[in-house]
Amino acid sequence: MSRKITEKRKQKIDKVLSQRQKDLTLVMDNIWDPHNVSAVLRSCDAFGVFDVHLYYTTSQWPDLGKKSSASAKKWIRRVRHIDAESMISQLRQDGGQVLRTGFSSTARPVMDFDFTRPTSIILSNEHNGTAPEIAELVQDEIYIPMHGMVQSFNVSVAAAIILYEASTQRRKAGMYDSPTLSVDEIEGIRKEWYER
Numbered sequence: 001m002s003r004k005i006t007e008k009r010k011q012k013i014d015k016v017l018s019q020r021q022k023d024l025t026l027v028m029d030n031i032w033d034p035h036n037v038s039a040v041l042r043s044c045d046a047f048g049v050f051d052v053h054l055y056y057t058t059s060q061w062p063d064l065g066k067k068s069s070a071s072a073k074k075w076i077r078r079v080r081h082i083d084a085e086s087m088i089s090q091l092r093q094d095g096g097q098v099l100r101t102g103f104s105s106t107a108r109p110v111m112d113f114d115f116t117r118p119t120s121i122i123l124s125n126e127h128n129g130t131a132p133e134i135a136e137l138v139q140d141e142i143y144i145p146m147h148g149m150v151q152s153f154n155v156s157v158a159a160a161i162i163l164y165e166a167s168t169q170r171r172k173a174g175m176y177d178s179p180t181l182s183v184d185e186i187e188g189i190r191k192e193w194y195e196r
């Protein structure tokens with residue numbers, strides 16, 4: 001059933017689609033808490049992430065309910081995976097860099113990465129960190145420097161900080177000024193979004 005949409009909302013949708021960054025993605029590696037997942041999706045929407053990859057092998061994809069805090073899920077395409085190898089090779093297609101969060105001696109701080117490159121960032125489970133099969137396949141570790149007593153950020157905070165750095169670099173490079181989605185892609189998605 002087609003729904004009446006105002007000109008203002010159409011313009012908003014068109015603008016958001018024109019700024020979506022098709023080549024900046026995030027992987028949720030078994031993040032189980034629905035509040036964290038909702039918060040991560042909200043940040044993805046705000047920073048223009050087009051799709052997120054869901055790697056759920058040891059945790060269930062959480063029920064996000066219909067709360068307004070979960071509403072960002074409507075605007076982010078979600079791609080499910082259960083096989084780490086095929087997911088990582090998909091993400092590496094066309095030379096994209098794949099980064100996982102981590103603190104080993106070879107890990108580099110978030111400011112050291114070039115996020116204007118096609119990039120996927122893997123954020124991991126609240127208790128266990130990166131899934132071992134992902135750690136085996138992805139060598140590049142990224143961390144946000146911390147100077148406090150506590151060892152880690154909440155995962156949704158970490159996602160927002162990394163995406164902020166990525167979006168700052170991309171904004172400076174003018175990457176929000178011209179669409180990364182093709183005209184045909186935007187045309188297809190726009191119709192769907194007008195109905196939401």
Ligand SMILES: C[S@@+](CC[C@H](N)C(=O)[O-])C[C@H]1O[C@@H](n2cnc3c(N)ncnc32)[C@H](O)[C@@H]1O
Nearest residue numbers: 101123124125126127129143144152153155158
């Ligand atoms: C609460 S932390 C998990 C801590 C877990 N005990 C571990 O060994 O990784 C949840 C997730 O938030 C992200 N995270 C938290 N602090 C971070 C930091 N300083 N730099 C990068 N990612 C961080 C990582 O993705 C991490 O897996």
